[in-house]
Amino acid sequence: MDLFEYAKSKTLDQESPLASRLRPTTLDEVVGQQHIIGKNTLLYRAIKADKLTSVIFYGPPGTGKTTLAKVIANTTSAEFTQINATVAGKKDMEAVVKEAQQNLGMYGKKTILFIDEIHRFNKGQQDYLLPFVEDGTIILIGATTENPYFEVNAALISRSIIFELKSLEISEVKELILRAVNDKTKGMGNYKARIDEDALDFLADMAGGDARNALNAIELGILTTPRSEDGLIHITLDVASQCIQKRVVRYDKNGDNHYDIISAFIKSMRGSDPDAAVYYLAKMLYAGEDVKFIARRIMILASEDIGNADPQALCVAVAAAQAVERVGMPESQIILSQAVTYMACAPKSNSAVNAIFAAMDSVKRTKTTVPPHLQDAHYGGHEKLGHGIGYEYAHDYPNHYVHQQYLPTEIQGEHFYELSEMGYEKTLKEYQKQNQIPVLIPKKGSLQRETALFII
Numbered sequence: 001m002d003l004f005e006y007a008k009s010k011t012l013d014q015e016s017p018l019a020s021r022l023r024p025t026t027l028d029e030v031v032g033q034q035h036i037i038g039k040n041t042l043l044y045r046a047i048k049a050d051k052l053t054s055v056i057f058y059g060p061p062g063t064g065k066t067t068l069a070k071v072i073a074n075t076t077s078a079e080f081t082q083i084n085a086t087v088a089g090k091k092d093m094e095a096v097v098k099e100a101q102q103n104l105g106m107y108g109k110k111t112i113l114f115i116d117e118i119h120r121f122n123k124g125q126q127d128y129l130l131p132f133v134e135d136g137t138i139i140l141i142g143a144t145t146e147n148p149y150f151e152v153n154a155a156l157i158s159r160s161i162i163f164e165l166k167s168l169e170i171s172e173v174k175e176l177i178l179r180a181v182n183d184k185t186k187g188m189g190n191y192k193a194r195i196d197e198d199a200l201d202f203l204a205d206m207a208g209g210d211a212r213n214a215l216n217a218i219e220l221g222i223l224t225t226p227r228s229e230d231g232l233i234h235i236t237l238d239v240a241s242q243c244i245q246k247r248v249v250r251y252d253k254n255g256d257n258h259y260d261i262i263s264a265f266i267k268s269m270r271g272s273d274p275d276a277a278v279y280y281l282a283k284m285l286y287a288g289e290d291v292k293f294i295a296r297r298i299m300i301l302a303s304e305d306i307g308n309a310d311p312q313a314l315c316v317a318v319a320a321a322q323a324v325e326r327v328g329m330p331e332s333q334i335i336l337s338q339a340v341t342y343m344a345c346a347p348k349s350n351s352a353v354n355a356i357f358a359a360m361d362s363v364k365r366t367k368t369t370v371p372p373h374l375q376d377a378h379y380g381g382h383e384k385l386g387h388g389i390g391y392e393y394a395h396d397y398p399n400h401y402v403h404q405q406y407l408p409t410e411i412q413g414e415h416f417y418e419l420s421e422m423g424y425e426k427t428l429k430e431y432q433k434q435n436q437i438p439v440l441i442p443k444k445g446s447l448q449r450e451t452a453l454f455i456i
Contacts, residue, residue, distance in 0.1 A: 018219035019212045021186045022179065023067050025074045031179075031211070032172040033064055036163045043163060050076050052112070054133055054140040056148050056157070059165030060328060062210030065143035068165075069114040078110040078139065079103050085120035093128055100137050111138055118142035119151035126153040133159050147326060167209025174204045176211050180218050181235075193222045193233040199240040206244050208288050208329070217244040266297060270305045274344035281340050282333075291332050295321035298339050309349035309423035316342050347423030355417035362416070368408035 024030045027037055027047060036043050046052045052072060057065040073080040081096050100111035113129075115121070132138045133156065140160060144151060148162055168176075180187045181195055195203075195218070207214035221235045221243040228234050261280055268276035284294060295317075302317040320339035324332040377388025392402045407414065419429040 017216065018180055018188065019062075019215040022176070022183070022215060023070055025071065027071055027075075030064065030067065030071065031175055032168045033068075033165055035166070037068070042161075047072055047075055050078070052076065052139060052141075054156075054160040056118070056140075056142040056144065056152065056160045056162050057165055058144055058146075058148050058162060060167050060209065061145055062207075062212035062214075063165040063167060064211065065165060066116060069116075069141050069143065072112065072141065073114070076112060078112045080112045080114065082114040082116070085115055085117040085125075088115075090125060090128060093125065097132050097137065100132070104137060110136070112141060113138045114141040114143070116143045117145075119144040119146040119148070123153060126156055130155050130159075145328075150326075168207075168211055169209070170201075170204045173207050173209070173211060173214050174200055177203055177214055177218050180215055181222070188219065188222050191222050191233055192227075192231065193225075193235060195235040195240075196237060199235050199237045202237055203240045203244060205288055213244070262297065265294075266301055269298075269301055269340060269343045270348065272344055272348065274341045277340050277344040278337055281336060285329075285333050285336070291324050291329060291336065292321070294336060295324050295339075298336070298343060301343055304353045305348055305350055306343065306346050307349045307352035307425070308428060309347040309351075309420065309425045311424060313343060313346050349420045349422045349425050351418050351420050351425060358416040362411055362414060366410050368410040371405055371407075371409060373404070374406065 027044060030037060035041070037047075038044060043055070057068060059065060069082070073082075079100070081099070083092055083096065096111070096113055100113070103109040103111055118126075129138065129140065130153070133140050140156070142148070142152065142156075142160070148157060177195065177200060181193050182189050184190050203214050203217055207217070217240065218235065221239050222233055224243075225233050225235065225239055261284060265277060265280035265284065268280060281294065285291070299314070299317040299321055302314040306313040316339055320335050323335045327335065372386050373388065373390040373392075375387040376382070377391070382388050392404050394400050394402050396402075405412065419425045419432070421429070
């Protein structure tokens, strides 16, 4: 390193973004991700023992993928090299491989190659690394925000251990923010700043589990806020809102307002108002609501309030939930919007939920036995017990229907499922009538039970 390089590194140490300066150098300094780097975990032991094999860190931005790579760089005896897949090409990898071969041959020293955004490499670039990873010339550490099973070469996947990093908890983000405000060595403790409790809560919440987002906001706040008369820089809720570019929305995820919003959201879909439904969706997303929670509510509504009036609704809801888990934010908002507007516009029926509640009431009320002809007959000697005798196979009859007793004798004549006149349920009712299958004709007020388990 020449004089200019040294001066540059010193400048970067002082002037680099707060998130970079606060980056931990040891495992004990890392906040969060205890499921993979907690004491006695596989990764923790491997780093401590300097016996790391090829790994891929997968998770949302700001969760510590690069941080873990830097910790490894500070603890390993191996040569550590870093490249970014967004700007690096094959020549860069060839240079790394050549140097790694020399280090291994001349000094017996291994090389760890950290590739940030590894999913940005094309198949050819990823294939180039395979033989060198396989023979141990290079220990690969890949970092990606995308699911590696979809974006990374399967051969590289098979030679690596996948570690999924989770979004940081609010309490963990708070810890990092307070460290940034108070740390005089790496943080901004020399600025004599104070952060209000509500501002701390707001920043930690709005960061969405992204430590970098929170640290960038607090750094901006401290650098741009004038000192008060007491000589301190006060980071208030208003300052925090401006710095993270999020308006303060009255939405306490653990309070009454949370339940008010989700209630209005569900009732708007049930009431077939797509505009209101997507508005409440937007409000929840803006406030940082868990997208998985929203997706679960949509799936419940698809059966509870739509049911067989549009059987496709549940398929849409489930597909949306799966897509949300794979894609993540911010793109998930589009997927959720599609699902929500579909639910709001779909024909409605609560026949399914009424049916199961009515049947549950009957089960609690009356002790029953299975009719003998419906009992299991898949074993020798069932005839002697009278099991399965007289059962008529529906597919042997016209229209695949034969009239016989299915309900227990004790509740024979009870009805639970009322087909409505909505959507596909009307088609099902017509089919039942055409085939002379007994159909319960809905009566006003019949089987209307309070669905307290689901209805908000």
